[in-house]
Amino acid sequence: MENPLGEGGEGLHDWLVALKAWRELVGMEGGEENDSDAVVREENANVGAEIMGRGKFGPPSRGAWGEDPWQGWWGDEPPFHKPVFVLTHHEREPLTMSDTTYTFVTDGIQSALEQARAAAGDKDVFIGGGANVINEYLGAGLLDVLELHLVPILLGGGGARLFEGIEPDVTLKQIRVLEAPGVTHLKYRVVK
Amino acid sequence: MENPLGEGGEGLHDWLVALKAWRELVGMEGGEENDSDAVVREENANVGAEIMGRGKFGPPSRGAWGEDPWQGWWGDEPPFHKPVFVLTHHEREPLTMSDTTYTFVTDGIQSALEQARAAAGDKDVFIGGGANVINEYLGAGLLDVLELHLVPILLGGGGARLFEGIEPDVTLKQIRVLEAPGVTHLKYRVVK
Numbered sequence: 001m002e003n004p005l006g007e008g009g010e011g012l013h014d015w016l017v018a019l020k021a022w023r024e025l026v027g028m029e030g031g032e033e034n035d036s037d038a039v040v041r042e043e044n045a046n047v048g049a050e051i052m053g054r055g056k057f058g059p060p061s062r063g064a065w066g067e068d069p070w071q072g073w074w075g076d077e078p079p080f081h082k083p084v085f086v087l088t089h090h091e092r093e094p095l096t097m098s099d100t101t102y103t104f105v106t107d108g109i110q111s112a113l114e115q116a117r118a119a120a121g122d123k124d125v126f127i128g129g130g131a132n133v134i135n136e137y138l139g140a141g142l143l144d145v146l147e148l149h150l151v152p153i154l155l156g157g158g159g160a161r162l163f164e165g166i167e168p169d170v171t172l173k174q175i176r177v178l179e180a181p182g183v184t185h186l187k188y189r190v191v192k
Numbered sequence: 193m194e195n196p197l198g199e200g201g202e203g204l205h206d207w208l209v210a211l212k213a214w215r216e217l218v219g220m221e222g223g224e225e226n227d228s229d230a231v232v233r234e235e236n237a238n239v240g241a242e243i244m245g246r247g248k249f250g251p252p253s254r255g256a257w258g259e260d261p262w263q264g265w266w267g268d269e270p271p272f273h274k275p276v277f278v279l280t281h282h283e284r285e286p287l288t289m290s291d292t293t294y295t296f297v298t299d300g301i302q303s304a305l306e307q308a309r310a311a312a313g314d315k316d317v318f319i320g321g322g323a324n325v326i327n328e329y330l331g332a333g334l335l336d337v338l339e340l341h342l343v344p345i346l347l348g349g350g351g352a353r354l355f356e357g358i359e360p361d362v363t364l365k366q367i368r369v370l371e372a373p374g375v376t377h378l379k380y381r382v383v384k
Contacts, residue, residue, distance in 0.1 A: 150378075153364075154360045
């Protein structure tokens with residue numbers, strides 16, 4: 001509960017939380033405006049809905065949601081400001097926190113994508129993670145662009161690995177690399 | 193024997209073999225002069241000796257070398273042009289191919305490093321891989337700089353993973369990122 005990203009995992013986001021673009025998303029003033037700031041703005045600019053795994057929404061305990069279910073790691077003012085679709089095996093009524101509504105999807109990644117597309121209108125759908133969720137969409141041929149923010153931190157064993165189980169027939173084309181303080185922003189197109 | 197880097201693995205080096213810097217190393221004319229060319233020149237500029245695993249020298253068959261042992265993947269004119277120290281569990285006399293002498297080291301990574309340092313004089317020692325060898329030196333605190341050439345190819349399962357088994361107390365600091373055609377050049381300092 002105290003280390004949702006694993007011990008030391010918060011360091012993966014040190015570059016992010018310092019940014020003006022991030023602080024705006026969480027209702028704070030100030031912050032750095034560097035190359036990372038522009039990347040975050042670009043990444044969010046045309047997104048109309050997000051899909052995430054249950055682990056990005058709440059603690060990794062599994063099973064039914066229970067009577068006093070978790071309201072999300074993200075608090076009363078989530079940074080998403082758009083419809084969020086949470087993949088889970090357990091039904092739950094939609095939850096609205098400020099201007100973010102979480103919809104819980106129990107019938108798979110294709111259904112979540114359809115619902116997110118409908119919610120996004122002519123904007124993009126963002127697959128927010130974790131790694132297992134991205135792997136599922138990538139393996140199913142449903143990703144168009146893969147954007148990675150590479151931070152040189154080693155977290156030890158036990159985590160989910162991006163690209164685990166993805167077959168060599170998935171082809172990526174490097175479309176943009178950007179060096180910024182403490183992070184490398186990598187952008188690939190999935191060739192179809 | 194036909195796919196020393198695994199099926200499709202040669203694609204990892206497409207960016208490299210096109211370069212003028214590489215073609216010079218293997219005695220060929222022509223080639224591209226782009227940002228990758230400069231990276232390869234810089235990487236090799238101050239190297240006085242290389243350490244590699246047995247798999248970079250020869251086929252992954254293990255055991256004693258036998259009576260007609262493999263002369264190296266690299267042919268009669270190896271691209272190294274410097275002393276090479278091959279980690280192996282099986283003794284073998286040194287092998288000279290053109291201006292490269294392979295010395296086979298059976299008493300571990302520390303011994304290989306000491307021998308390579310002596311051979312390199314005041315130049316650097318290059319740990320050429322594979323991943324398991326780099327992991328061993330990194331985990332033992334014996335690497336100063338980690339230089340990666342990231343190519344977006346998925347090779348399927350069964351390969352060695354860089355960083356496998358490395359503990360979180362190994363700290364890397366990003367010191368240079370460079371985008372080039374089909375590859376991202378990443379350079380990290382190991383913080384000590």
